Amino acid sequence: MIIADRKPLDEIVGMVSDAKKILVLGCRGCVTVCSAGGEREVEILASLIRLGMLKQGKKIETIEGTLVRQCDKEYIDGIDEWEGQYDAIVSMACGVGVNFIANLRPSTNVYPAVNTSFFGGSADQGVWMEQCAGCGNCVLHLTGGLCPVARCAKSLMNGPCGGSVNGRCEIHPDVECIWQSIHDRLGRIGNAEAMNTIAPIRDWSTAGHGGPRKSLRDDLTI
Amino acid sequence: MTFTPDIQAFCCHYTSQQTIAEGKEGLKEDGLPANVTFNRVVCTGKLQVSTLLKAFEEGADGIYVVGCPADKCHNVKGSQRAAKRVDAIKKALAELAVEPERIEMFHLERGFHPEFVEAAQLMNKRITDLGPCPFKGEAK
Known part of the structure; x- marks a missing residue:
């Protein structure tokens, strides 16, 4: 939401x-x-x-x-x-x-x-956490369902960076390193080798850098 | 000119037993200031922020809430919720540049004890010192 x-x-x-x-x-x-x-x-x-x-x-x-x-x-x-x-x-x-x-x-x-x-979800009563950046080009199928665009401070596509310590982000100890979590999760679901794939340079044109975005569904328009 | 503040107290069923048992006269003898008006609620956890704000809109100079001890609320977390709401109003008052101490939360044991009257005396003294609530300025 x-x-x-x-x-x-x-x-x-x-x-x-x-x-x-x-x-x-x-x-x-x-x-x-x-x-x-x-x-x-x-x-x-x-x-x-x-x-x-x-x-x-x-x-x-x-x-x-x-x-x-x-x-x-x-x-x-x-x-x-x-x-x-x-x-x-x-x-x-x-x-x-x-x-x-x-x-x-x-x-x-x-x-x-x-x-x-x-865009976030309720982590606890009275606490909401960002989970999605609405970037228009979802990579969650490659990252175990955890979003590096929204949840990595640097929006890295190939993480973690050198600042990750004990699973925490260098920007603040309260923030989890999402790339550490992605790595751990891919291992748990038997897909650890996915971490060896280098993501290509990302095309950010879907992320609002080309002006207001529009979604059109021909089957719904009258 | 002497200023007598309008103080509205919101007390739960349990902490306000003394008000019912002794009545207004009895409480007066105990030293309760006459300008404190009691509003009894089933549980302070039922008190909404808007209810407390409305009391300010209706002319209260100060407001306080009396609920059970935080770890001994009859309804488990009712007085904790009330304390959170009082804190939220303190923050809102500060944002409006009004003294946050015009509203306060007290956690008191149920039954008869001097602290119940002392809370009223403390608020009466505090609000008298602060003077009339800035919301009561004449609206143009």
């Missing part, structure tokens, strides 16, 4: 400081699961924005809403329910949701309430 973290409150309050009425809009997708922008976080942020404005001696009205998804045109239409009731939208969705609303509501101010951080 997409992992996000709430922006600092002064930044959010600063965005809406001229507004009188705002729609604080959550998303029931990824940001609900990572507790950054679901229904509960919308309620909390709306309250904190009101308090932040009160601290400045201003009053702001908030409408709280949460859509099934903010990354889907059909669900974004749900904001019609509050049409004309707000000056600006504070979206608690990931950057995709903010962009979608901006695209589909060209005359509405839309502000992001979260920083979209990475």
